[in-house]
Amino acid sequence: MRVFLALFALVSLLGAHDLVHRVFHSECIAVSFAYADQSDFSYQAYELYAPGETIPYQVGRTDKSSSLCFRPTKQGVWTLKAFGEDGHGAAVEITVDEHLALSGYAQPLYEKFQKIFVGLALIFALFCTLYLYKKRRSK
Amino acid sequence: MHIPDGFLSPATYLPATAVAAGLIILALKRAELDADRIAGVAAISAFSFVAMLFAIPMPGGTSVHLGGVGLMAVLFGPWTAFGALSLVLLVQALLFGEGGITAYGVHVIAIAFAGTLSAYGIYHFLKRVSESIALFAAGWIGLVVPAVIVAAVLGIQPLIAHDAWGKPLFFPFGLEVTLPSIVIPHLIAGLAEGAVTVMMVRFVKRYFKGVFYAA
Numbered sequence: 558m559r560v561f562l563a564l565f566a567l568v569s570l571l572g573a574h575d576l577v578h579r580v581f582h583s584e585c586i587a588v589s590f591a592y593a594d595q596s597d598f599s600y601q602a603y604e605l606y607a608p609g610e611t612i613p614y615q616v617g618r619t620d621k622s623s624s625l626c627f628r629p630t631k632q633g634v635w636t637l638k639a640f641g642e643d644g645h646g647a648a649v650e651i652t653v654d655e656h657l658a659l660s661g662y663a664q665p666l667y668e669k670f671q672k673i674f675v676g677l678a679l680i681f682a683l684f685c686t687l688y689l690y691k692k693r694r695s696k
Numbered sequence: 697m698h699i700p701d702g703f704l705s706p707a708t709y710l711p712a713t714a715v716a717a718g719l720i721i722l723a724l725k726r727a728e729l730d731a732d733r734i735a736g737v738a739a740i741s742a743f744s745f746v747a748m749l750f751a752i753p754m755p756g757g758t759s760v761h762l763g764g765v766g767l768m769a770v771l772f773g774p775w776t777a778f779g780a781l782s783l784v785l786l787v788q789a790l791l792f793g794e795g796g797i798t799a800y801g802v803h804v805i806a807i808a809f810a811g812t813l814s815a816y817g818i819y820h821f822l823k824r825v826s827e828s829i830a831l832f833a834a835g836w837i838g839l840v841v842p843a844v845i846v847a848a849v850l851g852i853q854p855l856i857a858h859d860a861w862g863k864p865l866f867f868p869f870g871l872e873v874t875l876p877s878i879v880i881p882h883l884i885a886g887l888a889e890g891a892v893t894v895m896m897v898r899f900v901k902r903y904f905k906g907v908f909y910a911a
Contacts, residue, residue: 673749676746680745680784683783684737692731
């Protein structure tokens with residue numbers, strides 16, 4: 558009986574230290590970084606903070622394709638800080654809803670306003686062309 | 697107010713594109729745009745472009761945007777305003793997906809043509825009563841008339857294009873849905889458009905007299 562109990566305890570201890578795994582194909586949020594000129598941000602350090610937390614939930618480096626994934630565990634605004642070795646970096650706020658799914662994220666200022674800048678530049682360029690055409694015709 | 701691709705049947709957008717092309721050719725002949733006025737038109741076109749990009753949330757989950765249609769019509773006359781707004785709509789459709797390319801003709805007719813014409817007309821009709829009221833009305837109607845046309849065009853799609861069982865092939869909602877959901881928010885947003893038109897026209901008249909359409 559003692560031998561049996563000892564063997565049982567040994568098996569239980571072995572089980573406690575066995576590393577089990579599950580593979581997910583959803584429930585995760587992926588973030589991809591790139592410089593404004595689309596050059597890559599691979600193998601750069603990042604820290605991810607859960608809502609209201611000061612200790613990182615996840616730290617690591619971006620993968621070869623400048624991306625990272627995380628599996629949120631609570632609703633709120635998650636903060637992702639990425640640090641390039643050249644001194645560049647970004648802090649991205651990612652909002653997670655009550656189903657732990659992505660509900661929004663803060664776009665970088667450049668991305669948010671590039672449509673306006675490009676559109677304005679194009680409109681002024683078209684009118685400049687028209688102006689030059691009219692001036693040339695009036696001569 | 698910008699209709700995406702796939703919402704309108706070819707029976708709607710093909711004739712609309714033909715009519716819009718005709719109107720644009722007419723505008724190229726009739727627009728009074730000398731070189732000295734181009735900078736002003738460019739500036740107000742840029743204002744219109746930006747105004748159309750910012751959606752204002754409305755009760756009920758919809759959103760509307762200002763357009764600067766009345767402002768354009770009053771400042772530069774109907775044909776120049778029509779040409780400039782057609783250009784703004786083209787840039788939005790081709791480069792930014794703000795409105796589908798197939799819907800461009802409808803947008804030109806609704807926003808650039810009907811909008812400017814109604815705004816210019818009501819401004820001239822009311823300016824004998826009061827310049828401020830006329831400007832406000834021009835701004836308001838320049839937003840509301842295009843909204844009514846867009847709502848009507850969308851709302852008749854189930855009648856125009858449906859399969860043998862009556863199921864709509866393109867936009868699925870009828871006039872009973874599109875008219876209240878599109879027009880009512882624009883009736884309210886038109887108040888802001890009217891106020892912006894009064895302020896902007898006064899500003900331009902005071903500081904940039906050279907660009908103002910004198911007719």
